[in-house]
Amino acid sequence: MSGIYNDPIGHWVVVVVAIAILLFVVLTATAYTVWFERVALGHIQRRPGPNRVGPWGLMQLAADGVKLAFKESFVPAKTERTLFVVAPCIAVAAAFLAWAVIPIGLWYNVQYWIADINVGVLLVFALSSLNVYAIVIGGWASNNKYSLLGGLRSAAQLISYEMALGLALVPTFMIVGSLRLRDIVEYTVTWGPYHGPIPLILLTPIGFVIYLIAAVAETNRAPFDLPEAEQELIGGFLTEYSGLKFVMYYLAEYVNMITVSALAALLFFGGWYLWFVPPVLAFLLKIVLFLFLYIWLRGTFPRLRYDMLMRLGWKVLLPLAIVNVIVTGTILVASQG
Amino acid sequence: MLESYVPLLIFVLIVLGLVGALVTLSFVLGPSRPSKRKMAPYESGIIPDTPAQRRISVRFYLTAMLFIIFDVEAIFFYPWAVLLRQLKWFGLIEMLVFMGILGIALAHIWRKGGLDWE
Numbered sequence: 001m002s003g004i005y006n007d008p009i010g011h012w013v014v015v016v017v018a019i020a021i022l023l024f025v026v027l028t029a030t031a032y033t034v035w036f037e038r039v040a041l042g043h044i045q046r047r048p049g050p051n052r053v054g055p056w057g058l059m060q061l062a063a064d065g066v067k068l069a070f071k072e073s074f075v076p077a078k079t080e081r082t083l084f085v086v087a088p089c090i091a092v093a094a095a096f097l098a099w100a101v102i103p104i105g106l107w108y109n110v111q112y113w114i115a116d117i118n119v120g121v122l123l124v125f126a127l128s129s130l131n132v133y134a135i136v137i138g139g140w141a142s143n144n145k146y147s148l149l150g151g152l153r154s155a156a157q158l159i160s161y162e163m164a165l166g167l168a169l170v171p172t173f174m175i176v177g178s179l180r181l182r183d184i185v186e187y188t189v190t191w192g193p194y195h196g197p198i199p200l201i202l203l204t205p206i207g208f209v210i211y212l213i214a215a216v217a218e219t220n221r222a223p224f225d226l227p228e229a230e231q232e233l234i235g236g237f238l239t240e241y242s243g244l245k246f247v248m249y250y251l252a253e254y255v256n257m258i259t260v261s262a263l264a265a266l267l268f269f270g271g272w273y274l275w276f277v278p279p280v281l282a283f284l285l286k287i288v289l290f291l292f293l294y295i296w297l298r299g300t301f302p303r304l305r306y307d308m309l310m311r312l313g314w315k316v317l318l319p320l321a322i323v324n325v326i327v328t329g330t331i332l333v334a335s336q337g
Numbered sequence: 338m339l340e341s342y343v344p345l346l347i348f349v350l351i352v353l354g355l356v357g358a359l360v361t362l363s364f365v366l367g368p369s370r371p372s373k374r375k376m377a378p379y380e381s382g383i384i385p386d387t388p389a390q391r392r393i394s395v396r397f398y399l400t401a402m403l404f405i406i407f408d409v410e411a412i413f414f415y416p417w418a419v420l421l422r423q424l425k426w427f428g429l430i431e432m433l434v435f436m437g438i439l440g441i442a443l444a445h446i447w448r449k450g451g452l453d454w455e
Contacts, residue, residue, distance in 0.1 A: 073369075096352045162404070166412075174421045174422075234381065270439070306454060
C-alpha cells in the first residue's frame with residue numbers, strides 16, 4: 001500500500017479513489033440520515049415511520065430518490081434561468097467540499113483526509129458561508145414572493161449565527177494553537193497521572209453550547225427552520241424547485257447536518273478517541289448521537305419567532321461568545337505565567 | 338505547503354462534475370410537459386398580480402452591514418487565537434483593547450435599537 005502511495009502517479013490514483021469512496025460514503029450516509037430522521041421522528045410521535053420498502057424501511061430513500069429523479073424538474077417562467085439552476089449546485093458543491101478537510105479516524109494512528117491543510121476549520125467556515133448564496137440566489141431567482149422572503153430571512157439568519165459560530169470556536173484554537181482539525185483531535189494534556197487526548201468540551205463548555213445552538217441555526221434545522229416555515233412561507237426558497245433540483249437542496253441540507261455533527265465530534269469530543277472503542281466506530285457513534293440530538297430537537301421544540309431568533313443571535317450568543325473568548329484567553333495566559 | 342491544496346483542487350473538480358451530472362440528469366430524466374398554469378409562480382393558488390421583486394425591509398440591509406463589521410473582526414481573532422500562547426500578556430492586552438472598541442460599537446448599536454426587530 002505504501003509502495004503505491006509513494007509512487008508519483010499512484011499517489012494521485014489513491015487520492016482520486018479516496019475521493020470517490022468518500023463521496024459514496026457521504027451520499028449513502030445522507031440517505032440513511034433521512035431514514036434515521038423519519039424513523040426517529042415517527043417514534044417520537046408514536047407512529048412507526050417508514051417500514052414498508054425493504055427491511056425496516058431501509059430502501060425507502062432509494063425509492064424516493066428514484067421517484068424524484070423521474071419527476072418533472074421544470075424551470076418556471078419569468079425566473080432568472082441561469083441563477084435558478086446554479087443556486088442548488090452551489091449548495092451541493094459547498095456541502096460536499098467541506099469534507100475535503102475533515103479527517104476520518106480509521107484505526108489507531110491511521111487517519112485519512114483528502115487535503116491536510118493548516119487552515120482546515122477556516123475552509124469549512126468559508127464553504128458553509130457559500131450556503132447563504134445558494135439560498136438567497138435560489139430565493140431571488142425564483143420570481144416568487146415566498147421564495148424571496150424565505151431567501152432573505154435565511155440570509156439574515158445565517159449571517160447572524162455565523163459570527164457566534166466563528167467566535168465560539170476561538171477558545172478551542174487558543175487552547176490547541178492550531179486550525180488543523182487533526183491537531184485539535186490529537187491535542188493531549190498531562191493531568192496528574194493522565195497523559196493523552198481529552199475531549200475539549202471539558203475546557204470550553206460554553207463554546208460548545210454556543211456552537212451547538214449556532215450550528216442548528218446554520219443548517220436551517222428546527223427550531224430555527226424559519227427560511228422554510230411552512231405555515232408562513234409555504235416552502236420558502238424551495239417553493240419553486242421540483243424534481244432533482246429540489247433533491248439537491250435537501251441533499252445539501254443533510255450533508256451539512258452530518259458535517260456539523262462530525263465537526264462537533266472532532267472539535268469538542270476528541271474525534272475518534274473513546275476508551276477501548278475502535279476509532280471508526282467511536283467517530284461514527286459520536287456523529288450518530290449528534291444527528292439524533294438534531295432530530296430530537298426537531299421533534300420537541302416549536303419554531304422560534306423571527307424577532308426572537310435574531311435577538312438570541314445578536315443579544316445573547318454574540319456577547320456570550322465574546323466574553324467566552326476574553327475569559328478563556330485570560331485564564332490561559334495567566335495559567336501559563 | 339501549497340501542494341497540500343492539490344487534492345482539494347482535484348476534489349473541487351470531481352464535485353463540480355457530480356453537480357453538473359445531477360443538474361443534467363434533472364433535465365434529462367424527467368418528462369417535460371410545460372403548461373401555462375404550471376409555469377406560473379406558486380402562491381397558494383392565488384394568481385400573482387404584483388411582481389415578486391419588490392421593496393424589502395431595511396432591517397435586512399442593516400443586518401448585513403452589521404455582519405460585515407463583526408465578521409471581519411472574527412477573522413482577526415483567528416490568527417491571534419492560534420498564536421496566543423506565544424504572544425502571552427502582550428497579545429492578550431492588545432486584543433482586549435481591540436475588543437473594547439468593538440464592544441463600544443456593539444453597545445452603541447444596541448442602545449440605538451439597531452438589533453431590535455419589531
